Amino acid sequence: MRRSIATVCLSGTLEEKLEAIASARFDAVEIFENDFINYHGTAADVRRLCHDLGLGIDLYQPFRDFEGVSDAQFRRNLDRVERKFDIMEALGAPQLLVCSSCAPDAIADDARSAAQLYELAERAARRNITIGFEALAWSRHIRHYQHAWKIVKEANHPHLGILLDSFHILSLGDDPAAIADIPGDKIAFLQLADAPYKVMDVLQWSRHFRCFPGQGNFDLVTFLEKVLLAGYTGPLSLEVFNDHFRAAPTRPTAIDAYRSLLYLEEAVERRLAAPGDDVLLNQAREAAAARVELFSPPRIPALDGLAFIEFAVDTESERALAQVLGALGFRRAGEHRSKAVTLYRQGDIDIILNAEPGSFARSHFMQHGPSICALGIATEDSLRALNRATAFGCPRFEGRIGPNELKIPAIRAPDGSLIYFVPSTQGSKRLFEIDFLLEDETASAPSPTDLQAVDHIAQGLPQLRQDAWTLFYRAILGGEPGESMDLVDPYGLISTRGVATADRKLRFVLDVSDSDTTATARTITQLAGASVHHVSFSCADIFATVERLRANGVSFIPVSPNYYDDLPTRFVLDDALVARMAALGILYDATAEGEYFHVYTQVFAERFFFEIVQRNGAYDGYGAANAPARMMAHLRTNR
Amino acid sequence: MRRSIATVCLSGTLEEKLEAIASARFDAVEIFENDFINYHGTAADVRRLCHDLGLGIDLYQPFRDFEGVSDAQFRRNLDRVERKFDIMEALGAPQLLVCSSCAPDAIADDARSAAQLYELAERAARRNITIGFEALAWSRHIRHYQHAWKIVKEANHPHLGILLDSFHILSLGDDPAAIADIPGDKIAFLQLADAPYKVMDVLQWSRHFRCFPGQGNFDLVTFLEKVLLAGYTGPLSLEVFNDHFRAAPTRPTAIDAYRSLLYLEEAVERRLAAPGDDVLLNQAREAAAARVELFSPPRIPALDGLAFIEFAVDTESERALAQVLGALGFRRAGEHRSKAVTLYRQGDIDIILNAEPGSFARSHFMQHGPSICALGIATEDSLRALNRATAFGCPRFEGRIGPNELKIPAIRAPDGSLIYFVPSTQGSKRLFEIDFLLEDETASAPSPTDLQAVDHIAQGLPQLRQDAWTLFYRAILGGEPGESMDLVDPYGLISTRGVATADRKLRFVLDVSDSDTTATARTITQLAGASVHHVSFSCADIFATVERLRANGVSFIPVSPNYYDDLPTRFVLDDALVARMAALGILYDATAEGEYFHVYTQVFAERFFFEIVQRNGAYDGYGAANAPARMMAHLRTNR
Structure with missing residues (x-):
């Protein structure tokens, strides 16, 4: 038409x-x-x-x-x-x-x-x-x-x-x-x-x-x-x-x-x-x-969650980030055959640190500093996913490929970062077997910190871009937006909205700050256009996981004791459970559908942080009620 | 209480x-x-x-x-x-x-x-x-x-x-x-x-x-x-x-x-x-x-309009601004007895250019560049006005006074500029007779450009300050706010609200830009905290006045011919009148109460501009319908 x-x-x-x-x-x-x-x-x-x-x-x-x-x-x-x-x-x-x-x-x-x-x-x-x-x-x-x-x-x-x-x-x-x-x-x-x-x-x-x-x-x-x-x-x-x-x-x-x-x-x-x-x-x-002639692009293929997360780093930030990942229980799993790219692994999570000179990651680093420059999405049909995105006007990206290396279809997301469509039909690990020199397989036994998968990716966006990203995730990946909510930062309101696929294998959270003085706004300023401000990892037993992470030296945000005094007035909770949460700084939310336990790390390089979550039952949110505690803590420890 | x-x-x-x-x-x-x-x-x-x-x-x-x-x-x-x-x-x-x-x-x-x-x-x-x-x-x-x-x-x-x-x-x-x-x-x-x-x-x-x-x-x-x-x-x-x-x-x-x-x-x-x-x-x-004990400050004394407008300038901007004022028909009326301060006059309008080193104006200039640093408000009781403002928590200001010079009570407005309360009981001109060496009295005959008085002062405010200024003008000067309106700038909306005293001798317009890319926002950035972005002068015959001003070389904003094609579809207007407006670039608005003819000058030093208005009948607005034409023109000629 x-x-x-x-x-x-x-x-x-x-x-x-x-x-x-x-x-x-x-x-x-x-x-x-x-x-x-x-x-x-x-x-x-x-x-x-x-x-x-x-x-x-x-x-x-x-x-x-x-x-x-x-x-x-x-x-x-x-x-x-x-x-x-x-x-x-x-x-x-x-x-x-x-x-x-x-x-x-x-x-x-x-x-x-x-x-x-x-x-x-x-x-x-x-x-x-x-x-x-x-x-x-x-x-x-x-x-x-x-x-x-x-x-x-x-x-x-x-x-x-x-x-x-x-x-x-x-x-x-x-x-x-x-x-x-x-x-x-x-x-x-x-x-x-x-x-x-x-x-x-x-x-x-x-x-x-x-x-x-x-x-x-x-x-x-x-x-x-x-x-x-x-x-x-x-x-x-x-x-x-x-x-x-x-x-x-x-x-x-x-x-x-x-x-x-x-x-x-x-x-x-x-x-x-x-x-x-x-x-x-x-x-x-x-x-x-x-x-009439209506637009009819290739249908969305089955998407199987995040295949990898790629950080753009330089030598110095690579060292610092590798240390953080190590403390989080990721092991160094391999080196790229031809590039200054390292792979870190734990559970189903693959994280790439890319310090290759002359690469897309390097130019991303020059613009945004250490930050997430690409996400890999596992899919049954990467070409169909690519063609669909192209039909919707997303620019394709073609990077340098070394001899015998896999070519993975990629597009640019609205912030200029990349989304790779990784063929899961070959086994999503195939990519790394071809392109990387993998280290000792025996080390791939479950990590003691037990992080299992990426729960969600949270983005901090300039005031005007929430609608654009919502449409992007709907059109390209078939996500559906949840309710919009206001989060209270000490210096202004944050508007937040989740977008997730029906099977919840992909979850994105879109945060916008109306004020330019909130922690989220400062992160956005630091990220200078790159948008991911935190990555959330799931685990099966958050108490055991956080204990190990704390022993590893991971620095989590402090939570006010008043938070734990208040918690039993909001939920029916066992005193001992509250005491354990308080001892480990674990936050809590619940709905009729299920529970959400979570912790946040301190901020890395003033740009991003990590969250560890455990979902029980069919809890479908992101702990919005606890965002003020997080933002207050990040404020206290970052100024 | x-x-x-x-x-x-x-x-x-x-x-x-x-x-x-x-x-x-x-x-x-x-x-x-x-x-x-x-x-x-x-x-x-x-x-x-x-x-x-x-x-x-x-x-x-x-x-x-x-x-x-x-x-x-x-x-x-x-x-x-x-x-x-x-x-x-x-x-x-x-x-x-x-x-x-x-x-x-x-x-x-x-x-x-x-x-x-x-x-x-x-x-x-x-x-x-x-x-x-x-x-x-x-x-x-x-x-x-x-x-x-x-x-x-x-x-x-x-x-x-x-x-x-x-x-x-x-x-x-x-x-x-x-x-x-x-x-x-x-x-x-x-x-x-x-x-x-x-x-x-x-x-x-x-x-x-x-x-x-x-x-x-x-x-x-x-x-x-x-x-x-x-x-x-x-x-x-x-x-x-x-x-x-x-x-x-x-x-x-x-x-x-x-x-x-x-x-x-x-x-x-x-x-x-x-x-x-x-x-x-x-x-x-x-x-x-x-x-109960209720707050009972000194009552608002009778206020008699603006006694003067003071610009902070340096030697260079003084020369440039003096030229603009000259073209607008102001005559150089005198020099301060002891300071680098010059008086320009026309009709009931007194404008002071203050270039005195070490003065408040100078420090204002250092912060904000050439800009309005003070307003003088004529009042029957300047001490009462001062005491009222002080009771409402406005900081007083005391400047350097030379020997035999008048001391005029002053307070700081919310943007840090000054408001002087000038005793009108002594005749509002008394101030200048005492402090200034006035030039040839005969030159005080009505100027040929016939600007009569200040119609209103328009301020460009940071996003969060409109409410504060509204309260300030209500509490200190007894102004009452009019309706809030949205003006369409090509790069975003401007929220505007007039605040005026009941007798309309004092009118202020408070403009706020939600976007940071509008002409108003750019002015606010340039002014760096000083807030007046235009001063509006009234006249009795705007056609004669604008003709003279154009002959004097005053540069007004261009108005699209399409504006004048459209005007007769909005108002019942004589074709010849529309043609005269088009020839002179005069904008028009009308309500059931009266008419508003006005023109805007180009922007001075990227900071402020002047408006010439003629009100017929009881028109009580500020030509909001024409603001888009003004903002588009200022955009075109300032980039």
Whole structure:
């Protein structure tokens, strides 16, 4: 389908916006009027600019308070709209968005509104323009799409159709089912926006918190399915008002925007292809799928957790980090055959320290200091995973390969770090057997500290990037976001959101600091764009593990004794258990589903730290209630 | 009255919070439990710390989900609360806040809740502790203070009272009138918070958007009046959850917090002293006023607009700025008798350029570059204005005075700049006659460019300071805030709010940039803490004035022709008038009350600019609709 975006979605001047939209591969734009009004050039200039960029102009918007007005005002409105038609002709824009009236004196009279829209469509027809009539969720009288459709049907003019905006419909909780009954050629245009669920004034919600499909909570799959069942074949156009996107760098936002359409299209394509019990519906879906071309990338292959974590280091930080890993019970398992790369192993965890000059890791180190530069994800089909990511616009990465070394497909994550797709079909250890000189096999007996696997990867992100990463993990890896929560740092709030695959083999935690003085913000500053701020390892008996780690000299954060005094007032816990936790500095959380025991190490090089966790039962969180204790402790020991 | 604040209001560690609270002159604190739980020390340590700082601990909070529970849960809750009583004994905290239950399984049974609270009060009495029962606005069953009071009355225990929180009561739109009927000694405690009006989920509103009295929209004067009429004489305690305050520097927030109580107390004191028609009410007010001591500073004297604006300059920037002022039609009117200070005049506007080495202006210049370092405000009683500001905790400033020079009372504004109170009783020009060698009087004929007075001063503030300045202008100068609005900069949103005195002789505009890439944010960065980013001058005939200014070589921002094409679609305007505006680059706004014509100059030294305005009728805004045009133009011409 044709992919379009409203200029209001992005930050910058009109030139910057159009340029970013074109390079993100959109087909067309909606020109948001304010962007044009403050543009220092003519409509012909904008038309030429778009033409040169290969962008169509599909819509000009918005035109407000047109219908439901007195006859006198109606005459003035017709004069007013003729001026807009002049601009649209010069732009070459074929359609005008007219939204239902918000004026306090708007008249509740459907026949009047229909007649006025008919007259408008007559005028538009003379200019070869069509009118898309949209029900604004907060307008004076016409708030629901069914109402707008009734009026459009009544007006019955070939140059008038209904314009559907997912936000206005889903924010009111309206059932989109009836959309399927609107004749497809009467749907003039389709605007798409997602949003997080919020109980708030719908206008403020709309103006500040919209986001791109896949970044919020709306069921856009069902919504778009109904629109396609109706027979709509026009553009899919994004219209998002978001405070963060207004301030974020323009190009990355445009790339996310485009990816969000692909994500939605794929989901709808699968919905249309899935046979159900209802034969008629199956036929309708088949017909809808045949009418339009939806994005259909390679499906997500089975993902089997993290194959490895790679740190970019120099000689000095390698020595220091190797010492920390040693204390954590990792053994030095081998050396790369041709590069300054070392492998550390414990349980199912493989950690690579990469100090190779001239490598990607080295340039990562130069930019970010010692930090995680790559994650390896084990998968049944690494090529399919790669091709899917590429189809979603992720840049591929090809590093230097030595003779007889394995080539592992890799892409760049949104922070520029790498994600390798490691074929697990060959046994995920194969990679190391080929590329590394492995040391004494007997040493691969279970480590006494008993760390078993990576539980999750936690990232500290700049204020504007949480949505982008959420979409990235959803689209590329099939993750699903959990609830967003606020964590209290002594110097401000941290917004956190987990994204995990359905089988929980991959878990990522996305942390954003609104304030620039929190521990998380300082880590982000130190990491300078690399994003992993802690790695969490699972174990089976955290008490035994932490005892050994403490004996090994691992430095954990101090926890206030007041924390342990309070714990029994929050949970039913055995006194002896609390005493053991207190003695070892282990934190605790529980839900109806299970328990979470965890400890945090001190921070390494002011950049990252490790967590040891034990999950009992089906506990599915990350100990958010204990984050304030962690942040206070990191604060105390890092200044 | 005793002034208290909850530790949750502020940013930082518990030590930092207590220290800031003490130095802001509070009498006492509420210990918010999370602050204690993550404190690395004992309750006795906190008690000692508070004692050494001269702070009482008036309350420990919150205790949740106590009442309306099953018998089994009730027994567990009693065990739970005994542990809290242990902590409170060690803290020396005499009162526990118990809020109404939010648990989904809470039982709606007033008799049960009353009985359980009675038993709790019995336990508390043994420890010499009292219980303050609070109706949470979002609790399961007991949301309104009348309901909580019914239960407290029913329980009828001397160690149990109702705890009133202005947010919970006013956010639900409850009438506080019935508070006056509660016996004063049954009001256990009083928590005060203001908030901006928002249509949103009350829990989220409460957790993120509360602010200090005088910073929001709640009628706290009536609220506190009712509480005092009830006979309450206990502490006034602030409890504010605010994302910005959590991240803001601790000490300034504590100072604002204290000022907000003074502001509220004065307003209530005036309310109680104002005689009405209702004799009984008058008597009750008199009695209430006699029971408590409320802050009663010197009243605001009549303020007569801006007496002068002072720029800090060095020789180089003085020359450049003098040239700009010259082009704007200001004439060099005199030199200071003893200092490197020059006076420029036009209409009622006096501008001082201060390049005196060793002066306040010089140190301001060293910190902020060329910028406004002081404002002079004309007043009928400069000493009273000074004493009022001092009573509200504004630091006084005393500069060097030469022989026979006038001493003008001055205070420091929240950004460290100065506000002088210039006695207008002597004629506001007297100052210059004494301190300056004035040049040829005949040159004081009206300038041909006809700038008349300062219309307003616009400030660019760091993200967290808008509330503080609003309170400052309200408390010190009696300004009242207008509506908050969002302005669209190409790189993010600007939040703007005007604060003006009732007679509009003083108008300030407070601009905050959420993004750090907007033109406003860049100005703030350049100004490095000085805050004035533009000064607006009024004139009687803006067309004539701008023509002369353009002839003088003043450089105004370019406005897109599209702006003028659009203007007639928004307002009923004569084509010739629009053409004249377009020719001169004059922007336009109008409301039902009047019109606003204005132009902006280019930016001086990347720091500030000037606006020329003409108000027709009772237009009371600042042309917010045109801010995007201004910001786009400043962007285009400054990069």
